[in-house]
Amino acid sequence: MSIYTETARFDTGRALTETEMRRFAPSIFAVTAHESRSERFKPIPTIEVLRGLMREGFMPVGAKQSRSRTEGKADFTKHLIRLRRVDDGKVYHVGDTVCEILLKNANDGTSAYELMAGLFRVRCLNSLVTQTGTIDAIKVRHSGDVQHKVIEGTYRVLGEAERTLAAPQDWSTIRLNREEANILADAAHVLRFGDTDGETKTPIKAEQLLVPRRHDDRSDDLWTTWNVVQENSLKGGLRGVGRDNLGRPRRMRSRAVNGIDQDIKLNKALWLLGERMAALKA
Secondary structure (H helix, E strand, O other), rough: OOOHHHHHOOOOOOOHHHHHHHHOOOOOOOOOOOOOOOOOOOOOOHHHHHHHHHHHHOEEEEEEEEEOOOOOOOOOOOOOEEEEEEOOOOOOOOOOOEEEEEEEEOOOOOOEEEEEEEEEEEOOOOEEEEEEEEEEEEOOOOOOOOOHHHHHHHHHHHHHHHHHHHHHHHOOOOOOOHHHHHHHHHHHHHHHHHOOOOOOOOOOOOHHHHHHOHHHHHOHHHHHHHHHHHHHHHHOEEEHHHHHHHOOOOEEEEEOOOHHHHHHHHHHHHHHHEEEHHHHOO
């Protein structure tokens, strides 16, 4: 059972305890830099920032960290925390959109401190969500007056997070014709499967990104269409038939995007696509 299932439920949700966080992502508690860093590197203790966010009402509901093959780096490496207001009295239903804060940091040089506002769509009440966008973010390098930058940026992102909750309502009133939906899928296809030159060699077709995974997602509005494209881009499982080195047919299936950085980068780009489409249609 994952920590998300235990804590991030939408019917009996609760905050993650520090004991649980220490078990799943011990690098959250690093207060010094890894020995490989120079004196110019200023550590940003995630736990201190986290406690400040908790005082603002955002509670950790999930945490994970990257693996490190270097001995001794596991306690300093990259980690990601999901935070949400769990005491606001709201009753959630499947299909609702919830605002969460994503906090990423590392004290081994593999990541700047980054705080992002994200929208999540409730897939089922036992915590399954689809991240529907990474909206705003602040990034702070581990140098200079990090304390001031972190505090100042945090409040900006918190404000932006609340504002973006209007997007589901706005985008759901915008209808896409087939050509417009295909344009959205084509752009997402390049983002997900394209190489550095924008070329896609995967047998997975762009139109497969438009196939809904559940009956409730059969709609032509921008919000639903965008969610379908986003989920298909990140979750994997799309099937295609390619060719091996000898030209023989080979069945393949797309992989899920699991890496912390790749997940965030793709979500940001997809959200920008949705915003541009909404602006064009408006």
